[in-house]
Amino acid sequence: MINYQRVVKEPLKEDWQALAMHINDEVFVKALDRVIDIVGENLDTFTEKFPSAGGVDGVYQPTNNADTFVYSDWTSSFWTGMVWLAYELTGEERFKNVGLIHSKSFRERYETNDILDHHDIGFLYSLSCVAAYKVTGDEFSKETALLAAQKLAGRYREKAGIIQRGGPIDDIEHPSTGEFIIDCCMNLPLLYWASHMTGEKKYYDMAYAHIQNAANFMVRDNGATHQNFKKDIHSGEPIRGWTSQGDGDDRGCWSRGQAWAIYGMPISYTYTGDASLLEITKRVANYFLNRLQSDYCANWDFLYQSDEGQRDSSAVAIAACGLLELAKQLPLLDPDRKTYEAAAKTLIAKLIEHYMYGEDEGSNGVLKAGVYAYKTNLCVNEPVIWGDYYFMEALVRLTRSWRMYW
Ligand code: GLY
Numbered sequence: 070m071i072n073y074q075r076v077v078k079e080p081l082k083e084d085w086q087a088l089a090m091h092i093n094d095e096v097f098v099k100a101l102d103r104v105i106d107i108v109g110e111n112l113d114t115f116t117e118k119f120p121s122a123g124g125v126d127g128v129y130q131p132t133n134n135a136d137t138f139v140y141s142d143w144t145s146s147f148w149t150g151m152v153w154l155a156y157e158l159t160g161e162e163r164f165k166n167v168g169l170i171h172s173k174s175f176r177e178r179y180e181t182n183d184i185l186d187h188h189d190i191g192f193l194y195s196l197s198c199v200a201a202y203k204v205t206g207d208e209f210s211k212e213t214a215l216l217a218a219q220k221l222a223g224r225y226r227e228k229a230g231i232i233q234r235g236g237p238i239d240d241i242e243h244p245s246t247g248e249f250i251i252d253c254c255m256n257l258p259l260l261y262w263a264s265h266m267t268g269e270k271k272y273y274d275m276a277y278a279h280i281q282n283a284a285n286f287m288v289r290d291n292g293a294t295h296q297n298f299k300k301d302i303h304s305g306e307p308i309r310g311w312t313s314q315g316d317g318d319d320r321g322c323w324s325r326g327q328a329w330a331i332y333g334m335p336i337s338y339t340y341t342g343d344a345s346l347l348e349i350t351k352r353v354a355n356y357f358l359n360r361l362q363s364d365y366c367a368n369w370d371f372l373y374q375s376d377e378g379q380r381d382s383s384a385v386a387i388a389a390c391g392l393l394e395l396a397k398q399l400p401l402l403d404p405d406r407k408t409y410e411a412a413a414k415t416l417i418a419k420l421i422e423h424y425m426y427g428e429d430e431g432s433n434g435v436l437k438a439g440v441y442a443y444k445t446n447l448c449v450n451e452p453v454i455w456g457d458y459y460f461m462e463a464l465v466r467l468t469r470s471w472r473m474y475w
Pocket residue numbers: 252314325441
């Protein structure tokens with residue numbers, strides 16, 4: 070059970086519906102056309118290779134599917150997801166061909182177990198093989214995604230009710246034992262999908278237990294989230310929450326982590342029908358929306374409320390997708406429904422206005438001002454591939470009805 074009543078629901082500071090009234094939807098169509106062009110321009114370079122997690126001086130570097138270059142170990146599928154979106158939008162075979170080449174690459178990665186002993190298997194296989202299956206019905210991709218789901222399920226800690234983030238699962242003395250992170254909200258769809266495809270309820274039960282633990286322990290009473298949390302795997306008792314990529318375990322809040330929750334929790338609602346997930350998402354969303362900068366972008370941690378050099382545009386792109394899903398799932402008469410939809414439109418319109426690379430700026434990316442990890446100076450003020458993916462997904466959501474890959 071999710072205890073959402075303990076979490077403050079801050080009143081929103083902006084009148085989001087008034088802001089969105091002035092947006093002409095044509096801007097979304099134009100921006101999406103430009104993103105499709107970028108995917109097409111990058112297709113040859115990134116057929117056998119994948120873009121690195123973040124840019125170097127604005128340019129993604131070619132990496133392997135599993136690669137340690139700028140910690141690209143969990144990010145290769147975001148490009149594949151963009152390729153599948155481009156195929157759905159254009160029907161052009163060149164995109165489908167590359168998507169299916171990537172399914173083979175992800176199968177090989179599974180078979181060689183290449184940097185897969187972590188929870189991000191969900192990101193990796195939802196946007197590659199699940200997407201390939203949903204879009205084309207390709208059985209090989211489906212089989213590969215089911216194998217990946219089985220592997221992800223192997224990371225489940227029964228007593229704690231969580232998917233463990235990293236560390237070898239058979240070593241219970243490992244320091245990572247019992248740790249889970251907010252990003253994992255987005256890895257759960259692979260389990261729900263596998264449950265639906267196989268009829269095996271255990272996958273659903275694991276994902277549902279995990280999201281309840283994330284909601285109850287990672288969402289703080291003020292509506293902010295912890296990036297990490299640890300539970301005792303023997304007793305299931307909570308131990309503590311903290312941050313790695315944000316600043317200050319209890320003072321601040323890592324904005325991208327907040328965005329992972331804003332999107333991950335409504336997705337779990339679509340599979341479970343547990344309305345408390347929508348209620349808690351509203352509280353997390355309000356915390357996020359109330360701490361944006363004057364250009365409606367987020368800084369990497371909400372502790373920092375002014376410096377322009379600290380933006381993370383990717384957090385905003387992820388949150389916008391979450392707000393759109395939240396709005397879609399809320400009951401028609403829920404007064405917040407229109408507000409979240411308007412907020413998402415505003416965020417994306419502002420990203421288009423301030424943060425899309427121009428054609429003459431020498432980048433092969435879409436969005437400026439992403440950050441991987443500010444404190445360690447990893448890909449700061451660069452395009453990051455997940456930011457580009459979620460921005461494209463948000464544009465798709467804003468311009469047509471779309472069946473999620475998640
Ligand atoms: N999932 C890791 C990150 O958001 O940086």
